[in-house]
Amino acid sequence: MPEEAxxxxxxxxxxxxxxxxxxxxxxxxxxxxxxxxYSDAIQWLGMCCRRMVGCSHANSRAVxxxxxxxxxxxxxxxxGEYITGDVKSILGLLWDRDVVAFYGDPAWEARMPQPAEAxxxxxxxxxxxxxxxxxxxxxxxxxxxxxxxxxxxxNRLDKVRIIEGGQFKPVVTDNFILVxxxxxxxxxxxxxIVFEGIRRLPDHxxxxxxxxxxxxxxxxxxxxxxxxxxxxxxxRSELVTSLAAVGATNDxxxxxxxxxxxxxxxxxxxxxxxRSLRSQFLIDHVDGAWLARTKAPWRAEISxxxxxxxxxxxxxxxxxRDAWRQxxxxxxxxxxxxxxxxxxxxxxxxxTIFKELNVSYHPTKRPKPNQNASESIAAGFASCTGxxxxxxxxxxxxxxxxxxxxxxxxxxxxxxxxxxxGGNHNWVEIYHxxxxxxxxxxxxxxxxxxxxxxRVQEASDAGQWQHxxxxxxxxxxxxxxxxxxxxxxxTVSAKNVTADYLRRIETAAQTTTxxx
Numbered sequence: 314m315p316e317e318a319x320x321x322x323x324x325x326x327x328x329x330x331x332x333x334x335x336x337x338x339x340x341x342x343x344x345x346x347x348x349x350x351y352s353d354a355i356q357w358l359g360m361c362c363r364r365m366v367g368c369s370h371a372n373s374r375a376v377x378x379x380x381x382x383x384x385x386x387x388x389x390x391x392x393g394e395y396i397t398g399d400v401k402s403i404l405g406l407l408w409d410r411d412v413v414a415f416y417g418d419p420a421w422e423a424r425m426p427q428p429a430e431a432x433x434x435x436x437x438x439x440x441x442x443x444x445x446x447x448x449x450x451x452x453x454x455x456x457x458x459x460x461x462x463x464x465x466x467x468n469r470l471d472k473v474r475i476i477e478g479g480q481f482k483p484v485v486t487d488n489f490i491l492v493x494x495x496x497x498x499x500x501x502x503x504x505x506i507v508f509e510g511i512r513r514l515p516d517h518x519x520x521x522x523x524x525x526x527x528x529x530x531x532x533x534x535x536x537x538x539x540x541x542x543x544x545x546x547x548x549r550s551e552l553v554t555s556l557a558a559v560g561a562t563n564d565x566x567x568x569x570x571x572x573x574x575x576x577x578x579x580x581x582x583x584x585x586x587x588r589s590l591r592s593q594f595l596i597d598h599v600d601g602a603w604l605a606r607t608k609a610p611w612r613a614e615i616s617x618x619x620x621x622x623x624x625x626x627x628x629x630x631x632x633x634r635d636a637w638r639q640x641x642x643x644x645x646x647x648x649x650x651x652x653x654x655x656x657x658x659x660x661x662x663x664x665t666i667f668k669e670l671n672v673s674y675h676p677t678k679r680p681k682p683n684q685n686a687s688e689s690i691a692a693g694f695a696s697c698t699g700x701x702x703x704x705x706x707x708x709x710x711x712x713x714x715x716x717x718x719x720x721x722x723x724x725x726x727x728x729x730x731x732x733x734x735g736g737n738h739n740w741v742e743i744y745h746x747x748x749x750x751x752x753x754x755x756x757x758x759x760x761x762x763x764x765x766x767x768r769v770q771e772a773s774d775a776g777q778w779q780h781x782x783x784x785x786x787x788x789x790x791x792x793x794x795x796x797x798x799x800x801x802x803x804t805v806s807a808k809n810v811t812a813d814y815l816r817r818i819e820t821a822a823q824t825t826t827x828x829x
Contacts, residue, residue: 436448444507445466445468445508451501453500457495461491465489466488471512472511473485473486473508473510475508477507492506522550523549541582544588545588546587554592555599559599573617575595594627595627597639601710605638609713623744635686645662645710646712649711649713655713656745659741662704662707670689670690672689672755673693679699681798684696697738698739703754720783722779723736737797740753769815769818773815778795
């Protein structure tokens with residue numbers, strides 16, 4: 314870039330000196346003295362951009378810190394300098410050649426490719442309270458590469474000062490070191506770089522504590538959990554505390570199971586939960602879920618997957634989070650465990666809890682559709698969704714795998730128990746005897762004998778999302794449970810189980826025919 318502007322632009326047009334840029338337009342008859350301020354120059358350009366670079370082309374324009382004309386291949390910078398040359402160089406900020414951005418899953422780790430053969434040297438860091446040392450030791454004879462030896466620092470540093478090894482001319486930034494070595498080397502040579510600095514980014518948000526906990530977890534659980542902790546913001550330390558606390562038990566089997574459960578719960582919870590749920594809330598839920606699994610008479614039928622997805626979750630949909638588990642265990646667990654099976658216990662709970670808690674269905678008297686257990690108990694009324702949340706919570710508290718199922722809109726009208734509407738409906742599914750079974754909340758009926766099951770075939774359509782049947786899951790499936798009261802909310806994962814219901818109806822029809 315020349316310090317003084319040339320007499321003419323490349324195309325032979327007369328160049329207008331930048332100190333005083335006169336304009337023929339009536340808006341700026343007295344001209345603009347340049348540069349009084351870059352913003353003024355841009356404002357002037359809007360009035361008379363053609364004269365800014367001494368040409369009459371209409372495509373003269375402001376880009377970044379320059380005012381340029383593409384056809385003249387000339388530009389005036391914010392410092393009043395005139396430059397010519399390649400168009401991309403003139404419009405520099407349009408072509409960012411210095412930054413590469415990766416878009417995708419933050420849990421994915423991008424690394425430089427490993428060499429085909431092991432490097433003929435090793436490099437390791439050691440730290441004291443004051444200093445950091447990089448030791449490079451050659452393991453075989455060879456030649457130093459054309460690029461510097463590089464390593465990431467164990468901790469970010471500020472105000473770095475080289476103490477030893479300055480003759481190798483190392484470059485130490487806040488988070489990595491470059492050592493430009495050259496020539497041949499023999500096996501057994503050692504190079505030491507010792508430096509000191511002020512550590513940056515103190516561990517205010519639990520990052521180091523998180524890594525200390527993660528190292529004790531199964532390797533396959535770490536990437537997802539690390540991603541979840543990264544999204545937790547200021548609440549990260551609460552989640553890390555809960556992970557560490559459930560692992561503090563003398564029974565190794567219980568310790569591992571609870572840590573696995575807590576990791577699953579945190580990994581798959583919505584972002585709003587990651588940033589709000591406190592450690593004691595999570596610890597109580599995991600402890601209660603583990604108690605229910607180990608005490609339920611049907612515990613042999615509960616696999617790890619069923620426990621994690623059907624008993625452990627602390628919520629069903631988007632309801633306000635609530636500490637329901639221990640309360641429901643005290644109220645109902647001992648009596649539920651006297652039943653012969655998980656299915657019979659679920660039916661007993663369905664006949665019992667709504668009477669004892671004094672909660673009934675009402676489409677308008679309930680305060681909101683997605684009430685949690687405490688809200689429904691306080692109101693005395695609930696929608697089908699609120700009743701289902703209450704029953705799922707009670708089942709999970711007693712060690713019965715349970716989940717919400719529902720349809721956003723029946724395909725035909727007049728399909729509820731009283732023939733009053735054809736809108737949405739939600740109900741409960743519980744796992745019993747090797748499969749999932751449906752149960753209408755607050756209905757005194759056996760499993761798979763609900764009023765709506767007979768209408769599923771004509772009232773649902775697997776090809777249309779609004780007429781499909783969904784079941785909730787705590788795991789991310791890529792499919793959202795449609796909550797008609799809050800359709801934009803996509804935080805509740807789901808499975809499309811329409812085909813399961815149609816197959817169940819077909820099987821029941823065949824059985825009836827055979828019996829006749």
